[in-house]
Amino acid sequence: MEAWLSSFNPVLQALFGGLIITALNMLGALVVLVWRRPSQAFLDSALGFAAGVITVLIGIALGAVFLLAADSWVPHLHTVMGREGRPAGRTSAVWLFILAITLHNMPEGLAVGVGFGSGNIGNAVALMLAIGIQNVPEGLAVSLSALSAGMGSTFYAMFVGLRAGLVEIPMALIGAWAVQIAAPILPYAMGFAAGAMLYVISDEIVPETHRMGHERWATIGIMLGVMAMLYLDVSLG
Numbered sequence: 001m002e003a004w005l006s007s008f009n010p011v012l013q014a015l016f017g018g019l020i021i022t023a024l025n026m027l028g029a030l031v032v033l034v035w036r037r038p039s040q041a042f043l044d045s046a047l048g049f050a051a052g053v054i055t056v057l058i059g060i061a062l063g064a065v066f067l068l069a070a071d072s073w074v075p076h077l078h079t080v081m082g083r084e085g086r087p088a089g090r091t092s093a094v095w096l097f098i099l100a101i102t103l104h105n106m107p108e109g110l111a112v113g114v115g116f117g118s119g120n121i122g123n124a125v126a127l128m129l130a131i132g133i134q135n136v137p138e139g140l141a142v143s144l145s146a147l148s149a150g151m152g153s154t155f156y157a158m159f160v161g162l163r164a165g166l167v168e169i170p171m172a173l174i175g176a177w178a179v180q181i182a183a184p185i186l187p188y189a190m191g192f193a194a195g196a197m198l199y200v201i202s203d204e205i206v207p208e209t210h211r212m213g214h215e216r217w218a219t220i221g222i223m224l225g226v227m228a229m230l231y232l233d234v235s236l237g
Contacts, residue, residue: 011177013121014117014172020128022169026139030158045214062188062192063193064196070103109168109172110174110193113173113178114179116172117186118190139162
């Protein structure tokens with residue numbers, strides 16, 4: 001795969017990476033069609049796994065501050081934690097929910113795009129696979145959350161899960177393009193993406209998975225996710 005990808009422009013590589021991680025997010029969302037009622041323990045451990053498959057780089061503060069500001073200013077909705085951000089007026093719960101997932105998927109697409117834009121295909125592929133793998137349970141969790149919140153039929157809940165991951169494609173392109181025109185921003189861009197993802201893990205995913213009495217399963221999921229990331233890093237990097 002690395003040899004094939006290296007023949008393309010980094011922006012096209014980023015497009016490929018964005019499509020892959022979005023497709024895996026869609027795969028998770030599609031599961032809701034055949035598995036409508038998984039246990040809460042499974043869901044918490046799956047989200048914990050998604051939280052663990054995140055790499056830690058430099059410049060964490062920039063990404064964390066961005067997500068902190070977005071959480072404070074952009075109205076959105078979490079299924080367990082409820083509404084956050086500024087008052088939303090008459091905005092429907094469906095759109096608030098989609099905004100929440102969109103905000104938190106942006107750094108993932110950015111990270112993949114920056115990875116391919118850096119020119120290190122091996123590391124970029126490993127990052128793409130890592131984020132793609134965690135997108136499967138994430139896509140399922142989004143669809144199930146939409147279903148449990150009464151946001152329409154099973155097919156509509158699946159569509160919400162599909163739509164939530166689409167933002168990763170343009171973000172991947174933006175990341176690759178930015179690094180191509182200004183190579184010195186590479187460490188800052190990677191740090192931004194990592195910091196934003198870590199903020200999401202600490203502020204959103206971990207609290208959500210620990211509110212239903214399945215803290216141990218969620219922790220096991222996180223550990224398995226970290227182990228999977230380490231394996232991919234060693235075997236593909």
